[in-house]
Amino acid sequence: MAKVKGDIVIDVEKCKGCQVCIPACPNDVIGVSKNVNGKGYNYVETVNEECIGCSNCAIVCPDGVITVYRKRIE
Amino acid sequence: MDTVTKDDIRKPENLIYKRTNLLTDKTMSYCPGCGHGTTHRIIMEVLEEMGIQEKTIGIAPVGCSVLAYEFMNIDMQQAAHGRAPALATAVKRLMPEKFVFTYQGDGDLAAIGTAETIHACNRGENIVIIFINNGIYGMTGGQMAPTTLPNMKSSTSPYGRDVKLMGNPLKITELVAQLPGTLYVTRQAVHTPAAVRRTKKAIRKAFENQKLNKGLSFVEVVSNCNSGWKMTPNQANEWMVENMFPFYPLGDIKVNED
Ligand SMILES: Cc1ncc(C[n+]2csc(CCOP(=O)(O)OP(=O)(O)O)c2C)c(N)n1
Ligand code: SF4
Ligand code: SF4
Ligand code: SF4
Numbered sequence: 556m557a558k559v560k561g562d563i564v565i566d567v568e569k570c571k572g573c574q575v576c577i578p579a580c581p582n583d584v585i586g587v588s589k590n591v592n593g594k595g596y597n598y599v600e601t602v603n604e605e606c607i608g609c610s611n612c613a614i615v616c617p618d619g620v621i622t623v624y625r626k627r628i629e
Numbered sequence: 630m631d632t633v634t635k636d637d638i639r640k641p642e643n644l645i646y647k648r649t650n651l652l653t654d655k656t657m658s659y660c661p662g663c664g665h666g667t668t669h670r671i672i673m674e675v676l677e678e679m680g681i682q683e684k685t686i687g688i689a690p691v692g693c694s695v696l697a698y699e700f701m702n703i704d705m706q707q708a709a710h711g712r713a714p715a716l717a718t719a720v721k722r723l724m725p726e727k728f729v730f731t732y733q734g735d736g737d738l739a740a741i742g743t744a745e746t747i748h749a750c751n752r753g754e755n756i757v758i759i760f761i762n763n764g765i766y767g768m769t770g771g772q773m774a775p776t777t778l779p780n781m782k783s784s785t786s787p788y789g790r791d792v793k794l795m796g797n798p799l800k801i802t803e804l805v806a807q808l809p810g811t812l813y814v815t816r817q818a819v820h821t822p823a824a825v826r827r828t829k830k831a832i833r834k835a836f837e838n839q840k841l842n843k844g845l846s847f848v849e850v851v852s853n854c855n856s857g858w859k860m861t862p863n864q865a866n867e868w869m870v871e872n873m874f875p876f877y878p879l880g881d882i883k884v885n886e887d
Pocket of ligand 4: 658659660663664665693767768853854855856857
């Protein structure tokens, strides 16, 4: 059966660490980094490989810093 | 199947979502998690999908979104506090072929600008009004607005809004829906993916309506001001669902046929 796998790219320098993307993700892919970016925000990062490329996180991100990819795997 | 790497997935042909080019590269001046940013983005996505970037003129308000013209990559003009509907009226009447919209907070639209709002709606100006309702004056430090909920704390109602003393909150969206000049009036939100998708549809309908020349489309977005409410963004969104939505229920209030 065809399966989809996704991945996101977070522009960590532009992320404000607001965390509204975290509850939007159905697969708990996103978590808060221990590190801070140049503006001093604890940015978010992917914490597992379960992304399905649904775009939910990107759609709720107020700063539009998430890019989403999705690939069908036959 | 397990051999698929991130590099295999991150290819241009697999791209399904990226920030629209109709937002400039500037970092938006909003607090982390503020709904202003999300709303800016979906307005710009609608203009991109309709292919009307060069035909659209936006009017920025006074309030946190006073600098909207720095972030929206379209022609814009900033108006005096509350006067955006009057300026939009002038722009649309002089250039009827343009798509014209205002972007206003509740202090701008429902306090100092109440007269401009009501008269533009009642005249049936062929414009779009996008109304961000966060229940307080965000920019100036979280003071009480006409939209502040009963018992809601703000910096000028630290014990909560006492309606006996401070009057009732104003549901201006229900009010403008009564006026003959409004064609489409809706109340939405941007706190979840589903809500964002619905709001984007509403904004699309509002802009499509401008082609009909039949009156004003009014889209309220109930939004958080997490800084003013003194909460984290996710707490503010939960508070909004529990407290704002019962008073400001989401959904269409007046709808025209397509
Ligand atoms: C004529 C005038 N009166 C008052 C102000 C001060 N002022 C600036 S922003 C603002 C209220 C903004 O609140 P709102 O429209 O709700 O927008 P928000 O900042 O919450 O997005 C006020 C009263 C002003 N700039 N000009
Ligand atoms: S695209 Fe969907 S699954 Fe992937 S991280 Fe974002 S919300 Fe989670
Ligand atoms: S919603 Fe956007 S800005 Fe906020 S934490 Fe997530 S990626 Fe960062
Ligand atoms: S003060 Fe409130 S409305 Fe203004 S940017 Fe911050 S959270 Fe948003």
